[in-house]
Amino acid sequence: MIKKINHIAIVVPELTAAIDFWVAKLGLALDHVEGVPSQAVEVAFLPVGDTAIELLQPTDEASGVARYMQKRGPGIHHICFEVDDIGATLDQLRAEGVPLIDETATVGSDGRKYAFVHPKGTGGVLVELYELAT
Amino acid sequence: MIKKINHIAIVVPELTAAIDFWVAKLGLALDHVEGVPSQAVEVAFLPVGDTAIELLQPTDEASGVARYMQKRGPGIHHICFEVDDIGATLDQLRAEGVPLIDETATVGSDGRKYAFVHPKGTGGVLVELYELAT
Numbered sequence: 001m002i003k004k005i006n007h008i009a010i011v012v013p014e015l016t017a018a019i020d021f022w023v024a025k026l027g028l029a030l031d032h033v034e035g036v037p038s039q040a041v042e043v044a045f046l047p048v049g050d051t052a053i054e055l056l057q058p059t060d061e062a063s064g065v066a067r068y069m070q071k072r073g074p075g076i077h078h079i080c081f082e083v084d085d086i087g088a089t090l091d092q093l094r095a096e097g098v099p100l101i102d103e104t105a106t107v108g109s110d111g112r113k114y115a116f117v118h119p120k121g122t123g124g125v126l127v128e129l130y131e132l133a134t
Numbered sequence: 135m136i137k138k139i140n141h142i143a144i145v146v147p148e149l150t151a152a153i154d155f156w157v158a159k160l161g162l163a164l165d166h167v168e169g170v171p172s173q174a175v176e177v178a179f180l181p182v183g184d185t186a187i188e189l190l191q192p193t194d195e196a197s198g199v200a201r202y203m204q205k206r207g208p209g210i211h212h213i214c215f216e217v218d219d220i221g222a223t224l225d226q227l228r229a230e231g232v233p234l235i236d237e238t239a240t241v242g243s244d245g246r247k248y249a250f251v252h253p254k255g256t257g258g259v260l261v262e263l264y265e266l267a268t
Contacts, residue, residue, distance in 0.1 A: 001161035004183030008142060008213065012257050021256055025230045026215075027135035027223075048215070049138030050184040075258030076210045079142065081160075081182070089161075096159045122155055123146050124209030 001089060003082040006130050007052040011069045011077040015044055015057040022046055028053060041065055078126035086113045086131035093117060137216040140264050141186040145203045145211040149178055149191040156180055162187060175199055212260035220247045220265035227251060
């Protein structure tokens with residue numbers, strides 16, 4: 001059911017300084033940076049092994065990611081797992097009584113489906129699910 | 135320099151309930167559970183892709199992991215990266231001015247070398263480094 005970890009997201013106040021640590025000092029590779037207006041973030045993609053670190057810089061102080069950072073400070077924001085069938089996964093979690101942030105998946109412009117599981121159901125970890133377009 | 139993510143560690147109050155979510159409900163595989171007395175934790179190993187989730191239950195309320203959970207609540211504790219040469223990595227980070235928790239690596243009973251980088255140098259993320267025994 002779970003194929004792999006697609007990415008681990010880290011919220012940062014400022015991408016340039018974060019890239020200086022993760023890439024220039026620690027030695028990860030920088031694939032690319034892109035804006036994700038729907039989430040109000042600029043994202044740097046750092047592939048490592050079969051997964052990736054994603055650095056998220058909020059671009060709107062009222063967004064969910066910005067409010068998370070205001071409350072908890074910068075650091076790890078969520079883990080994203082790839083699944084075969086996100087609809088079946090959400091149905092199973094719901095049947096098990098796990099609280100969901102998104103009752104159904106959203107379909108992105110690239111065909112990817114995604115949804116978040118509530119951290120109160122996971123022991124304090126914000127979990128994202130991806131079903132990639134085939 | 136960085137080969138892959140060895141594991142993502144999640145601190146939990148109680149392993150049985152955590153395994154119920156991550157394994158029985160979400161569908162990750164449980165490899166094994168073992169005690170790590172030097173860190174005062176019981177650890178459940180859940181491989182996923184080329185990395186793993188490690189669930190940490192503190193076994194001593196005065197330990198570093200227990201105090202982290204008391205302060206921040208349960209959730210993600212650290213990310214561990216595998217490197218080729220941990221001594222060279224620590225030297226490079228020190229030369230770049232990155233604060234380290236461990237100035238030199240500790241060698242575990244299985245020959246693995248490990249050290250922690252201070253979260254104040256990484257933007258709020260506790261980073262562990264591993265050099266596995268060859």
